[in-house]
Amino acid sequence: MKLLRLTYENFKAQTQNIVLNESDVDIFGANGAGKTTAFDAFTWLLFGKDSKGRELSDDIKTRSAQDNGEEHSVEAVLQLDGGEAVKLKRVFHEKWTKKRGSATETFSGHDTDFFIDDVPAKKREYTERINALLDEARFKLLTDPLYFKNQLGWQERRKILLDICGDVSDDAVIAANKELAVLPEMLGGKSIDDYRKMVQASRTKTNDELKKIPVRIDEVRRGLPDVEGVAEEPLRLELKHLQEQKDEIARKIAALHAGGAAAEKKRRIAELEARQIAVKNRYEQEVNKAALDTRKKRGEMETDIERAQSSVAILNGRMEALQADIAAKGEAIQKTRDEWHAENGKIFSADIEDACPTCGQKLPTEKIEEARQKAQADFNLKKSETLAAITARGKNLAAKLQEYGEELERLQGEAEAKKERIQSMKAALAALATTEDTLADYVQDAQYLAAEREKKQHLAEIEQLAKGVETEAYKLETERKALDLDIAVRMETLGKLQAHRTGLSRIEELTEEQKNLAVLFEEMEHALYLTDLFIKTKVEMLDERINSKFRIAEFRLFETQVNGGVSECCSVLYDGVERMSNSQEIKVGLDIIRTLSEHYGTTTPIFVDNCESVTELPAMDGQIIRLIVSADDKKLRIVRKDKEQAAA
Numbered sequence: 146m147k148l149l150r151l152t153y154e155n156f157k158a159q160t161q162n163i164v165l166n167e168s169d170v171d172i173f174g175a176n177g178a179g180k181t182t183a184f185d186a187f188t189w190l191l192f193g194k195d196s197k198g199r200e201l202s203d204d205i206k207t208r209s210a211q212d213n214g215e216e217h218s219v220e221a222v223l224q225l226d227g228g229e230a231v232k233l234k235r236v237f238h239e240k241w242t243k244k245r246g247s248a249t250e251t252f253s254g255h256d257t258d259f260f261i262d263d264v265p266a267k268k269r270e271y272t273e274r275i276n277a278l279l280d281e282a283r284f285k286l287l288t289d290p291l292y293f294k295n296q297l298g299w300q301e302r303r304k305i306l307l308d309i310c311g312d313v314s315d316d317a318v319i320a321a322n323k324e325l326a327v328l329p330e331m332l333g334g335k336s337i338d339d340y341r342k343m344v345q346a347s348r349t350k351t352n353d354e355l356k357k358i359p360v361r362i363d364e365v366r367r368g369l370p371d372v373e374g375v376a377e378e379p380l381r382l383e384l385k386h387l388q389e390q391k392d393e394i395a396r397k398i399a400a401l402h403a404g405g406a407a408a409e410k411k412r413r414i415a416e417l418e419a420r421q422i423a424v425k426n427r428y429e430q431e432v433n434k435a436a437l438d439t440r441k442k443r444g445e446m447e448t449d450i451e452r453a454q455s456s457v458a459i460l461n462g463r464m465e466a467l468q469a470d471i472a473a474k475g476e477a478i479q480k481t482r483d484e485w486h487a488e489n490g491k492i493f494s495a496d497i498e499d500a501c502p503t504c505g506q507k508l509p510t511e512k513i514e515e516a517r518q519k520a521q522a523d524f525n526l527k528k529s530e531t532l533a534a535i536t537a538r539g540k541n542l543a544a545k546l547q548e549y550g551e552e553l554e555r556l557q558g559e560a561e562a563k564k565e566r567i568q569s570m571k572a573a574l575a576a577l578a579t580t581e582d583t584l585a586d587y588v589q590d591a592q593y594l595a596a597e598r599e600k601k602q603h604l605a606e607i608e609q610l611a612k613g614v615e616t617e618a619y620k621l622e623t624e625r626k627a628l629d630l631d632i633a634v635r636m637e638t639l640g641k642l643q644a645h646r647t648g649l650s651r652i653e654e655l656t657e658e659q660k661n662l663a664v665l666f667e668e669m670e671h672a673l674y675l676t677d678l679f680i681k682t683k684v685e686m687l688d689e690r691i692n693s694k695f696r697i698a699e700f701r702l703f704e705t706q707v708n709g710g711v712s713e714c715c716s717v718l719y720d721g722v723e724r725m726s727n728s729q730e731i732k733v734g735l736d737i738i739r740t741l742s743e744h745y746g747t748t749t750p751i752f753v754d755n756c757e758s759v760t761e762l763p764a765m766d767g768q769i770i771r772l773i774v775s776a777d778d779k780k781l782r783i784v785r786k787d788k789e790q791a792a793a
Contacts, residue, residue, distance in 0.1 A: 168768070172773065198296070205217050218234060220234040240256050303713065306715065310687075337680070361655055417599055467549050687702050701716040750768045
């Protein structure tokens, strides 16, 4: 791909028409004249970003108080690798709208228009067309010589290099060095990194254990008891002899305490005590049976009392209810009496009409009297019936009142009878309690007393016999204590011998453990050596493979750490040095672009900024646009390599 023409209007306050016609181009200008603007315009046309990858919006507008509807556009004609030419254009402008009811337009934001070969296109269509030419990531790699080194992270740089040259498989690395032949079996399916981490952790732990063992051996050795000159076998013979002497004294003491007459008397005392226990058990059985019978009778009486008291409570409740009914019936009877007297006191009184209610004529005297007599007869009949009804209701109430009174008297009599029975049962219960636990005490039994007297006699005789035994026993006990001291001394010495032997055995165990750990540590060291050798072999193979793809650019993919390990990286070098001048960075960047272009099978216009420091650029297949600082050129001056042409 080559840039044939680049035109931009009102882009960052710059307007230029740069005609390249497939040639390499040098763009001269003083600082601030707009050299980098040409690069920014080209990247904005394609991706909406400047040459540093920053999103652009109103940054591209003319810096004035008001845009006044100006358009900001970039247009380019590109020649594709197949010879086909395509024209692309992007236009950025303000949106001014007139609201309903308003006479003036107001600013409402920005909009961007897109054109492909002068045909308007939607943003999606435009983006798809650009991506079909070259995606943004590859464009940056192939357009800016400094992008790979200065803007990509080392992981991204490393990935790209491995994509270009291919990684080296573990099998290939192992096959390249016979010393690594045993490594697959050691790995056991683990990766080199995982295996190395595991071995390093184990080695650290093993080394820590190795450091501890001499200290532990020294602690055991310093704790060994001093047994110099002590023979174990004679010591054990002495202990045996002393123990036999102690056992003989123990037998003598036992014989004294179990002596004839005293022993016989103790046996007789035991018989007498058994007899006393039998008497006691017999009395206790009789007392327990009597107590059980008494407690049973008392329980039955208490139950009867509780039942009687419960029955009295029920009777009291029924009497209270009857008394309430009697009172209510009395009130009803009195109310009935009052009602009868009120009805009986009523006197006939009638207001007889003396005129016909229909025609209004005055009635005859006989008709008026006839009407009065009829009204009085009706009054007397109704009064008689009402009094008869009240009298009947009163009689019923009186009968119920009498019935309730009789029932109340019956209940009162029944309650009084139960109360008297309760008092009688309580008196019987109290009398029963006074008769409890009145049986004779077993210690007053004749057999018990006789046994107690004989037992006291035998105890007194035993006391006399013991006075002579105590003297002999004291002598034997003194001899036994002396033997205990001799035995303890020799047992202590024997314990020292055992502790000394145990300590020596522990030292042997620790020494053997030290040897085994040392062997294990050496095995781990060898394993780490093999992993280091693997990594170094892989580094050499990768370095050779990758660096063979480049002419001047060099790469360091691994670095040695302080602990001797190797870690991944991706540093860009020139003549083996990472730090380089601007000129060297440009040359290295162009070398990288050459290799990347070959790998991707395409070229793009290459913008080389700050190119005034480079006296000679390497030959490139792609088109080179050099941006050169020139203090004398206040406006951009564009020079094609085939001929010099000033910018319009």
